[in-house]
Amino acid sequence: MMESKFRQTIEFIRELYKSPDKFIPLHAPVFNGNEKKYLTDCIDTTFVSSVGQYVDKFEQMMADYTGAKYAVGVINGTAALHIALMLADVGTKDEVITQPVSFIATTNAIKYTGAQPVFIDIEMDTLGLSADKLESFLKEHTTEGNDGYRYNKNTKKRVKACVPMHTFGHPCRIDQIKTVCEKYNVTLIEDAAESIGSLYKGKHTGTFGDMGIFSFNGNKTITTGGGGMLVTDNTLLAKKAKHLTTQAKVPHQWEYIHDEIGYNYRLINVCAALGVAQLENIENIIENKRETAKLYSNFFATSDIKFFSEPEYARSNFWLSLILMKDKTQRDAFLKETNENGIMTRPIWKLHYKLPMFEDSETYFTENSEHIEKIAVNIPSGIRNNNS
Secondary structure: OHHHHHHHHHHHHHHHOOOOOOOEOOOOOOOOOOHHHHHHHHHHHOOOOOOOHHHHHHHHHHHHHHOOOEEEEEOOHHHHHHHHHHHOOOOOOEEEEEOOOOOHHHHHHHHHOOOEEEEEOEOOOOOOEOHHHHHHHHHHHEEEOOOOOEEEOOOOOEEEEEEOEOHHHOOOOHHHHHHHHHHOOOEEEEEOOOOOOOEEOOEEOOOOOOEEEEEOEOOOOOOOEOOEEEEEOOHHHHHHHHHHHEOOEEOOOOOOEEOOOOOEOEOOHHHHHHHHHHHHOHHHHHHHHHHHHHHHHHHHOOOOOEEOOOOOOEEOOOOOEEEEOOOHHHHHHHHHHHHHOOEOOEEOOOOHHHOOOOOOOEEEOOHHHHHHHHHEEEEOOOOOOOOO
16 A cells, blocks of 8 residues: 555656656756856856856845845855854854754854854754744753853853754744844854745745855756855945955955955856846746645645645745655655655755764754654655646
């Protein structure tokens, strides 16, 4: 009976993507706008590196689209998060709160600064950081120092920042998280890498915190091949971000002057040209993906497999569609049968505190994370053609 259900699911996905026998990836990019036109123009101008009109245009378009005052383009989302943490003055004597359910880049970027991650559980209905458990940790396990910051009672480290993620494009309860962070003087940086086009109570993800970051990797909702963006409403942070990501070079007509340690993180014009074309078509892309999610939701409505829907008061971009199985045994059987039949499916990431490089990190309230790791599966979520 279980195998029959899986066969029905495989047949449904093949019908959904009009692919009776070909391999169906999890999420592949689609270029059906002005991508070739803008790339050709970029090449013709010879401005293919970090200087060019498309970098500036893409930044302005992202600021306009998200509602942020400033957007700074960088080479990938991980670099954006690294710079955001540096701008938040995170260092080797600090801790940064995040969730154990996330792509590895979230925690890696924290470690780039020398800080220690602190993992706090997610909510089951958003897959994002739990505001209640965040406050419980800060209230019960930290104390206020003379400088106004919170310090971990166990490690004695300063709790400087918090990085929640909008998992698979589903907005977490970011307003509640923001309230907690403001109460305890913790800098809020949103990992919106997966959630371009996602709204929480009508406001774009990435714009609630002091800073937010986005990714345009090849498998994202829109792509620049490789690219990322830092957004903020703070003029000084935006200016500093651009300075640091361009090797901290001081403007001069001919001299090479650098006034601090900088990074070769600037977004390049070729990638930005792709981004401009993709962003022009963003609402059509999200409408397509939301329609796919609706079809999945209807299909699984009578199944013992649950389709994960968008949280209340939110509009999700449904970057990767997610289903929840009964248990790990069913999950593993589903993964095996779908992949053997040319349907790419994947479990969610291994919880970060179980990885060897983070196993000594502080970890609190993990029951939801432990449960979701065992039962969650991503299924094909790419853009379907107009005839689908």
